[in-house]
Amino acid sequence: MLKTTAAEKVSGIGSAGMFFVSMIGGFLLAETKIAGAVSFANISLAGALSLPLSAAVLSGSIVRYIIAGTIPSSIVQLTAMIICVIYKMFFESKSDAKYCGISTAVSVFAAGTAVSAVLGELLYKLLFYAVYGALAGITAYAAALIIGSLRHQLILDLSSTVSCAYAIVYTVVIASLCSAEIPYINIGIILGIAVTVTAAYHYRSVGGVICGALTACGAFLASSTYGMSVVMLPASGLLTGYLYRQKAGAAAGFFTAISIAFMILTGVTANSIFQILNIICGTVIFLMISQNFSDKWVFTGRDGGALPNILGSRMSFLASSIETVRRESGKISEVLSRNADKSDEIERNSAEVCTHCHRRLACWYNSYDATRRAFRKMSELYEITQENFPYELEECLHKEELVKAFERTAREKMTAKLLSLRFAESQRLLFEQIKIIEEIVEAAGERIDVRYSEPISKTIRDKLTKYNFNAKNVIAYYNSQNRLLVELYFDYQDAPKNCVRICDLIADELKLNLDYIEPINSGKEVRIRVFESPAYMLEAYGASLCAENSGETGDTSAVFSDGTGISYAILSDGMGSGRSAAIESRMVVTMFKKLIGSGVNYHSAIKLINSIMLTKSREEAFATLDAVRIDLDTCELTIIKSGASATLIRHRGQVMKISSPTFPIGIVEETNTFSQNYEFEENDIIIMFSDGINENEYQFIKELLLSSEDLKYIVDEICAKADLFNSNLRPDDITVIGLRVTKL
Numbered sequence: 001m002l003k004t005t006a007a008e009k010v011s012g013i014g015s016a017g018m019f020f021v022s023m024i025g026g027f028l029l030a031e032t033k034i035a036g037a038v039s040f041a042n043i044s045l046a047g048a049l050s051l052p053l054s055a056a057v058l059s060g061s062i063v064r065y066i067i068a069g070t071i072p073s074s075i076v077q078l079t080a081m082i083i084c085v086i087y088k089m090f091f092e093s094k095s096d097a098k099y100c101g102i103s104t105a106v107s108v109f110a111a112g113t114a115v116s117a118v119l120g121e122l123l124y125k126l127l128f129y130a131v132y133g134a135l136a137g138i139t140a141y142a143a144a145l146i147i148g149s150l151r152h153q154l155i156l157d158l159s160s161t162v163s164c165a166y167a168i169v170y171t172v173v174i175a176s177l178c179s180a181e182i183p184y185i186n187i188g189i190i191l192g193i194a195v196t197v198t199a200a201y202h203y204r205s206v207g208g209v210i211c212g213a214l215t216a217c218g219a220f221l222a223s224s225t226y227g228m229s230v231v232m233l234p235a236s237g238l239l240t241g242y243l244y245r246q247k248a249g250a251a252a253g254f255f256t257a258i259s260i261a262f263m264i265l266t267g268v269t270a271n272s273i274f275q276i277l278n279i280i281c282g283t284v285i286f287l288m289i290s291q292n293f294s295d296k297w298v299f300t301g302r303d304g305g306a307l308p309n310i311l312g313s314r315m316s317f318l319a320s321s322i323e324t325v326r327r328e329s330g331k332i333s334e335v336l337s338r339n340a341d342k343s344d345e346i347e348r349n350s351a352e353v354c355t356h357c358h359r360r361l362a363c364w365y366n367s368y369d370a371t372r373r374a375f376r377k378m379s380e381l382y383e384i385t386q387e388n389f390p391y392e393l394e395e396c397l398h399k400e401e402l403v404k405a406f407e408r409t410a411r412e413k414m415t416a417k418l419l420s421l422r423f424a425e426s427q428r429l430l431f432e433q434i435k436i437i438e439e440i441v442e443a444a445g446e447r448i449d450v451r452y453s454e455p456i457s458k459t460i461r462d463k464l465t466k467y468n469f470n471a472k473n474v475i476a477y478y479n480s481q482n483r484l485l486v487e488l489y490f491d492y493q494d495a496p497k498n499c500v501r502i503c504d505l506i507a508d509e510l511k512l513n514l515d516y517i518e519p520i521n522s523g524k525e526v527r528i529r530v531f532e533s534p535a536y537m538l539e540a541y542g543a544s545l546c547a548e549n550s551g552e553t554g555d556t557s558a559v560f561s562d563g564t565g566i567s568y569a570i571l572s573d574g575m576g577s578g579r580s581a582a583i584e585s586r587m588v589v590t591m592f593k594k595l596i597g598s599g600v601n602y603h604s605a606i607k608l609i610n611s612i613m614l615t616k617s618r619e620e621a622f623a624t625l626d627a628v629r630i631d632l633d634t635c636e637l638t639i640i641k642s643g644a645s646a647t648l649i650r651h652r653g654q655v656m657k658i659s660s661p662t663f664p665i666g667i668v669e670e671t672n673t674f675s676q677n678y679e680f681e682e683n684d685i686i687i688m689f690s691d692g693i694n695e696n697e698y699q700f701i702k703e704l705l706l707s708s709e710d711l712k713y714i715v716d717e718i719c720a721k722a723d724l725f726n727s728n729l730r731p732d733d734i735t736v737i738g739l740r741v742t743k744l
Helices: 015-029 041-048 051-068 072-090 097-119 122-153 162-178 187-222 224-229 233-243 248-266 272-290 310-338 345-354 360-366 368-379 399-444 454-466 499-510 579-598 602-615 695-707 711-720
Strands: 473-478 484-491 514-516 525-532 537-545 555-561 566-573 625-631 636-642 647-651 654-658 674-678 685-689 734-742
Touching: 015 041, 015 051, 015 162, 041 051, 041 072, 041 097, 041 122, 041 162, 051 072, 072 097, 097 122, 122 162, 162 187, 187 224, 187 233, 187 248, 187 272, 233 248, 248 272, 345 360, 345 368, 345 399, 360 368, 368 399, 399 602, 454 473, 454 484, 454 499, 484 499, 499 514, 499 525, 537 555, 537 566, 537 711, 555 579, 555 734, 566 579, 566 685, 566 734, 579 602, 579 625, 602 625, 602 636, 625 685, 625 734, 636 647, 647 695, 654 674, 654 695, 685 695, 685 711, 695 711, 711 734
Parallel strands: none
Antiparallel strands: 473 484, 484 525, 514 525, 537 734, 555 566, 566 625, 625 636, 636 674, 647 654, 647 685, 685 734
16 A cells, blocks of 8 residues: 655644734724824725625724724724725625725725715715725735735745735734724834844844834834834844844843933833833833744845745756757767778788789789779678679689688678677666766755845754754745755764654754655765655555456565655556566666755656666566656646556546557666646546556546545555456556545
8 A cells, every 4th residue: 555644734723813813903904093093004905805704894994983982983984895805895806905995095086075975074084085095995906915925825925016015014014003092002113123133133133123114114103202112123123133043032132222212312201111012012012022033934035935945046057058068079079980990801802812822913903903893892791602603703703712711701791790880789778877967966056045044043953053953055935835944964973863853843943844765875975954844745545456366566666755845656567477577667766866855857867767778688678667746736737658658637527538559667778658748637637557557447447536535445445346347368567546634
């Protein structure tokens, strides 16, 4: 049985949780003010969210207005949010950021105009609600951009144009929360202080200054009093940034001290005690955040982003150089071949046989043309008999010696031709292998879509060193799905014997659920990959039967992961059956798994395996290759075939048959591998099998796939019924593999 499982990806907040959070957001933002006017933050939030969450914001706002007894005075805000919800009920498909902003602005303006018309204040309020609606629409547009970015990347991307949207929303939220009436403390200022200290601590002075300035801007929008209390916050963030990643307690203490010092310098007031309380609360929140803060969720573009591109440039240049050497070598070989010393066998044989003959002058002087023509005829014959002996040499005194000389040179020519053909074949294989090396080098230098994390790399290195695991290199990065992967490189003699211990240490340090794959040994180094589990898991089940009178199946299969979230299932059928076939198929599967695990892409891996199979021995040997590649982050499926049987896929209630007329591995020099991407979803099923399964069974397999969800039952039934559908007198080995992608 073959089975590979992966842990579930850390799931997001459920729909019920999001509804509750949106309702709380509406509750907190209602009854707040910006620049002396009622805040539009809750309206913008309702306009940016989807229909259910927009309704949650409306519900939270209504609850707050009822508690405060301000329903009549908040009728414009309520009406605007109701219009937003109604709009989303009918135009939910048009929910991108642009439509969210426009619909919010129109809703606010329409609600304000209607209420003003009823109260007889239309002309007086019209301009105000136009500006008010525009600001609400811009904020909703910014919030919708942020939501879209988070759905796409699952991180706070502060390196792109969306960073402007973050600044707008952050400023509006701070301004709104500053006006929330809570005794003794100001939650807007506390939030701004916590964000400023966190940014300074993790992103140096630049982060502290930017977040401090935005916080001060938001506080001034709420009121000048609040603004003056944090006017020196950017300076405090600037100075705290110099304690970049020192002890969090030291940074918090320094920030508190410098903020109080600035407060004294700008003047102590009756509210200073409350300002100190806000500073202390903000730094306490920072201390709580710093324990669990991870750059996994924030990308600024300055902390690694993608791995340095210099490696890719060097690899590309090296690949081009290898290609140039290969081409130049081919040209030189052609020139040398054309200019090779081709001795004239006519002259050689004439010198050997005719030199001491007393009739030499008569033959080569008086009858030169006839003698030359006769020698040329003999050079074209492989076997010379009395019947085909040239008549021009009828009077030759050394016929027997001449025949032996030309027969010997004929054999030499045949041998030279065979050697030349063998040399040409070896040369083609050599150049093909050099070409494969070019592709491998070039692929190794391709820019990959990951974000390198220097802090996590350093944390892991320090943790392992503490427990006497001396890693030569530690590389921690996030892939495009924001999933953490760690590559650990050890010298062969320093490689750990127990990978479970390594994985547990890293998981304990990072407070994450991690998994690992078996180490890859390059000969000098050992690489271990530790990773957060992808979104999907691969369930696999296999069954096989040996051919009659065969003690060992000639089929070999494997299911494995490369540690980056890509899983493979491979099946190889060796030539014939029994032990010799098993050796060929096992070699193909073992090399494929080794090369893929080492980082070679599957195209180059198959070419290299084909080249090795062609040159490994004088005996003819080949094996099929049937592989399935599944990205467990995205469920993307790729079918790969070289001379393999068909593959059946059950997708959305239909069964597809995938086949291709390609050669097996080890038959021809140039591979013609078939590879194609296909749609694949959770709970879809793939059936792979060797050529022991006859095409007559396909209809039966299709019915099984459409009628059952039990993968083990499907595979066992296909294997058990194979003989009934096989009309061949000599049955072959049978292997069946079933695959299904599911979530835990």
